Amino acid sequence: MAVYTTVSSEALGVFLEDYDIGAALSCVGIAEGIENSNYLLTTPLGRYILTLYERRVNAAELPWFLGLMQHLAAHGLACPTPVIGHDGEALRQLEGRPAALTTFLPGRPVSVIDTIACHALGAGLARLHALGRGYEAERPNTLGMASWAKLLAACGDAGEQLRAGLTTVVSDEICVLVAEWPALDRLPRGQIHADLFPDNAFFQNDALSGIIDFYFACTDFLAYDLAICLNAWCCPDDARPQQALIQAMLDGYESVRPLEDGEWEALPTFCRGAAIRFLLTRLYDWGHTPDGAVVTRKDPLAYWRRLMAWREMAGVLKRG
Numbered sequence: 001m002a003v004y005t006t007v008s009s010e011a012l013g014v015f016l017e018d019y020d021i022g023a024a025l026s027c028v029g030i031a032e033g034i035e036n037s038n039y040l041l042t043t044p045l046g047r048y049i050l051t052l053y054e055r056r057v058n059a060a061e062l063p064w065f066l067g068l069m070q071h072l073a074a075h076g077l078a079c080p081t082p083v084i085g086h087d088g089e090a091l092r093q094l095e096g097r098p099a100a101l102t103t104f105l106p107g108r109p110v111s112v113i114d115t116i117a118c119h120a121l122g123a124g125l126a127r128l129h130a131l132g133r134g135y136e137a138e139r140p141n142t143l144g145m146a147s148w149a150k151l152l153a154a155c156g157d158a159g160e161q162l163r164a165g166l167t168t169v170v171s172d173e174i175c176v177l178v179a180e181w182p183a184l185d186r187l188p189r190g191q192i193h194a195d196l197f198p199d200n201a202f203f204q205n206d207a208l209s210g211i212i213d214f215y216f217a218c219t220d221f222l223a224y225d226l227a228i229c230l231n232a233w234c235c236p237d238d239a240r241p242q243q244a245l246i247q248a249m250l251d252g253y254e255s256v257r258p259l260e261d262g263e264w265e266a267l268p269t270f271c272r273g274a275a276i277r278f279l280l281t282r283l284y285d286w287g288h289t290p291d292g293a294v295v296t297r298k299d300p301l302a303y304w305r306r307l308m309a310w311r312e313m314a315g316v317l318k319r320g
């Protein structure tokens with residue numbers, strides 16, 4: 001559960017005076033999530049998500065994230081829409097933190113990841129990439145390849161405590177990836193979600209009904225976003241990457257936006273890179289989660305196993 005900041009009913013009452021949605025009937029901390037404090041707020045007008053921004057989110061970048069959600073929603077993507085207050089702003093302060101209200105999306109994450117879900121997710125990701133094209137402002141990927149060596153150093157000996165030799169292997173792999181990573185102008189770039197894990201995709205009746213949690217979104221290679229999803233959806237934590245799930249996601253993606261030759265060539269590199277990126281943030285969190293935070297830490301070694309698997313299984317990423 002992620003609730004880092006408690007919201008008093010007095011502070012919430014004052015906060016809601018800036019909107020036209022009525023007073024709170026209830027405001028309940030949400031069990032899922034890891035980065036921010038989220039509450040399900042119910043007022044006479046309906047349900048909303050109240051988010052207090054906590055950890056890796058840089059407050060100065062919040063207008064970019066909220067603007068992206070607004071743009072995608074306005075162009076037909078089912079994603080949270082920021083609620084605008086009387087002053088025309090979506091972003092304000094609550095309990096000393098930056099905070100915003102967004103619309104509530106119906107649906108639930110899938111309980112079993114199958115080829116239907118992977119195909120739908122692939123197609124949804126490609127749609128997001130296509131719709132993001134009209135949002136011009138760029139946000140560099142602050143957790144991109146250039147950040148990984150520093151992040152590994154910041155993890156200290158957390159890696160060694162989990163698995164002897166991990167730090168050296170990861171450090172060597174980062175050097176290989178830096179050498180292999182495509183130049184910026186070689187492949188299609190645009191707005192990417194960058195954290196489209198199964199918990200951030202809602203489904204209803206086997207169809208993708210919504211995408212949430214845009215707070216790692218940034219401007220980067222589109223195929224790298226696909227690699228993040230291949231890691232998160234097609235590789236069970238306790239098993240090797242699943243060919244059928246991978247194929248379904250790639251087919252779904254290409255049903256909306258066919259990949260270029262260069263993107264196919266880069267995909268094995270991007271899959272190893274995506275494994276490193278989530279291994280590193282999980283490792284960092286392993287040693288740096290604040291005392292008293294109500295949050296479930298995620299297993300860094302699940303991404304170590306993906307990294308090892310991609311090193312052996314690049315062949316499953318070839319064009320079918």
Ligand SMILES: Nc1ncnc2c1ncn2[C@@H]1O[C@H](COP(=O)(O)OP(=O)(O)O)[C@@H](O)[C@H]1O
Nearest residue numbers: 030032033034035036049080103104105212213
């Ligand atoms: N717009 C939304 N509609 C419905 N539920 C939401 C919405 N946004 C967040 N949630 C709920 O809150 C949980 C945590 O949100 P998330 O954005 O993933 O948090 P974090 O940024 O902390 O990881 C989600 O798993 C979901 O249950």
Ligand SMILES: N[C@@H](CCOP(=O)(O)O)C(=O)O
Nearest residue numbers: 033034035197213278282298
């Ligand atoms: N998806 C990341 C952690 C970020 O958590 P989320 O709740 O914002 O998706 C991971 O699994 O490491």
